[in-house]
Amino acid sequence: MKRWSVRTRLTVIYGVVFMGVGIVLVVINYLLVLGLIPQPASFATTMSPTSLSGVYPDDGTGIAIQRVPTPVQQTIEVAATDYRASTLQNLLLTSAIALLVAGAIAVFASWYIAGRVLRPVHTITATARRLGAESLDRRIHLDGPDDELKELAKTFDGMLDRLASAFDSQTRFVANASHELRTPLAVQRTLVEVAMADPAAPPELQRLGTHLLATNERSERLIEGLLVLARSDRGLRGRVPVRLDEVAETVLVGCIGMADQHNVTIKKTIRPRTVAGDPVLLERLITNLVHNAIRYNVDGGSVTVEVGNSPAVRVVNTGPKVPVDALPGLFEPFRRLERTATSGGSGLGLSIVRSVVKAHDGSIGVAARPSGGLDLRIDLPPSAGPADLATPRNTVTAGRCPRITNSDNENDHCHRRNPPHVNAQADEHTVK
Numbered sequence: 001m002k003r004w005s006v007r008t009r010l011t012v013i014y015g016v017v018f019m020g021v022g023i024v025l026v027v028i029n030y031l032l033v034l035g036l037i038p039q040p041a042s043f044a045t046t047m048s049p050t051s052l053s054g055v056y057p058d059d060g061t062g063i064a065i066q067r068v069p070t071p072v073q074q075t076i077e078v079a080a081t082d083y084r085a086s087t088l089q090n091l092l093l094t095s096a097i098a099l100l101v102a103g104a105i106a107v108f109a110s111w112y113i114a115g116r117v118l119r120p121v122h123t124i125t126a127t128a129r130r131l132g133a134e135s136l137d138r139r140i141h142l143d144g145p146d147d148e149l150k151e152l153a154k155t156f157d158g159m160l161d162r163l164a165s166a167f168d169s170q171t172r173f174v175a176n177a178s179h180e181l182r183t184p185l186a187v188q189r190t191l192v193e194v195a196m197a198d199p200a201a202p203p204e205l206q207r208l209g210t211h212l213l214a215t216n217e218r219s220e221r222l223i224e225g226l227l228v229l230a231r232s233d234r235g236l237r238g239r240v241p242v243r244l245d246e247v248a249e250t251v252l253v254g255c256i257g258m259a260d261q262h263n264v265t266i267k268k269t270i271r272p273r274t275v276a277g278d279p280v281l282l283e284r285l286i287t288n289l290v291h292n293a294i295r296y297n298v299d300g301g302s303v304t305v306e307v308g309n310s311p312a313v314r315v316v317n318t319g320p321k322v323p324v325d326a327l328p329g330l331f332e333p334f335r336r337l338e339r340t341a342t343s344g345g346s347g348l349g350l351s352i353v354r355s356v357v358k359a360h361d362g363s364i365g366v367a368a369r370p371s372g373g374l375d376l377r378i379d380l381p382p383s384a385g386p387a388d389l390a391t392p393r394n395t396v397t398a399g400r401c402p403r404i405t406n407s408d409n410e411n412d413h414c415h416r417r418n419p420p421h422v423n424a425q426a427d428e429h430t431v432k
Contacts, residue, residue: 006121007114014110019103026095033091037084120149124156136164181223189216228284228352236359239276241383244286247279248307251286255294264297264317266290271308274383277360285356286313288349289376293317297373311377312362319373327366353378 004012120142127140139160142153195201196209248270259266275282286305293303293315301318308314333351357364362380369375 007118010114011107011110015107018106022099022102026099030091037087120153124153136160136167185216185220236278241274242277242279242282244273244275244312245270245307247283248286248305251283251290252305255290258294262294262297263299264294265302267302267304269306273307273309273312275380276383281356285353288353289315292349312380313378316375317373321372322368322374324368327368
């Protein structure tokens with residue numbers, strides 16, 4: 001059930017209180033008028049003479065006289081009775097009409113006054129809704145008397161000052177860490193490569209150098225992932241129109257070598273789609289999705305990449321079966337399944353994806369395919385630019401039989417026979 005707003009509740013309360021007080025006043029007024037109007041019988045006796053209808057003997061002490069109303073008195077009494085009833089009826093009717101009219105005016109006045117009183121609260125709410133990591137410079141600066149609402153606005157502004165200072169400190173830390181962490185690793189990699197390039201280096205040194213280079217590369221990926229995660233968690237400092245289809249095409253071309261290494265075929269359906277965001281983070285999002293789909297696949301498997309309106313990006317891969325209860329944990333940092341623990345990944349791929357999607361005000365849906373693998377769908381808000389086109393793009397890579405094929409072309413000779421059908425399981429988890 002939808003909750004009433006504070007303004008509505010205040011209006012109802014004011015209206016009910018006014019109507020209750022009005023009803024009490026009407027009752028008191030009715031009782032006062034009822035006591036002021038004389039009874040018809042006494043009024044008729046006062047306004048006309050009486051006559052003796054007869055004399056009756058008593059017990060010897062006197063004479064008993066019975067007074068009987070005359071026709072004039074009867075007429076006056078009937079008229080007084082009608083007047084009394086009509087007066088009270090008109091009093092109730094006019095009082096009820098006046099109460100309803102005054103109640104309606106009171107309700108509208110209460111609505112207006114409540115809106116004026118709550119206007120600073122709406123200002124605070126609107127400012128809070130516009131806030132983000134990229135717009136922490138906004139402040140309320142509420143004008144008006146020094147009351148509780150102005151004190152609340154000042155407290156809110158002070159909190160924003162502290163948050164802005166904390167975000168600035170984090171930004172400087174990430175920038176410094178990016179330089180301080182990458183430089184030693186680059187120097188180590190250079191030293192190892194120089195040592196391995198020496199023709200006189202013994203085989204033991206070559207094996208050690210190879211191991212050190214692999215460890216160095218893993219450390220670089222881990223640091224790069226942590227830095228990207230920290231950057232996306234801070235939100236976006238600015239948004240520009242990004243052609244998501246062009247980003248996907250670039251990423252897929254760069255993944256041909258990795259797909260060859262894992263013997264995986266990439267199929268694509270790319271339609272023009274423009275979103276507002278950070279092009280670097282969006283490229284990392286698609287890269288992580290495709291790399292995960294290739295790395296955690298089976299020999300001879302496939303990866304299907306779709307870009308369109310809804311969802312904006314969809315990546316489906318074959319692979320081992322994934323338990324449904326393990327799906328939410330896939331987006332946590334350093335949380336990996338047993339089958340992926342020795343794959344060489346850092347455990348940050350989908351965490352970065354979730355963070356980037358959240359920074360772009362989107363959502364992620366993931367489902368475990370019954371035949372194995374995952375079905376990931378990402379929804380992103382549309383860009384404020386021109387409407388997206390609906391015509392698929394057919395891009396063919398030059399040279400040998402490409403690993404990237406267009407899934408709309410059924411006669412493509414590079415397709416594997418009987419590709420697995422994408423059938424998402426009913427148990428679906430959405431991450432926002």
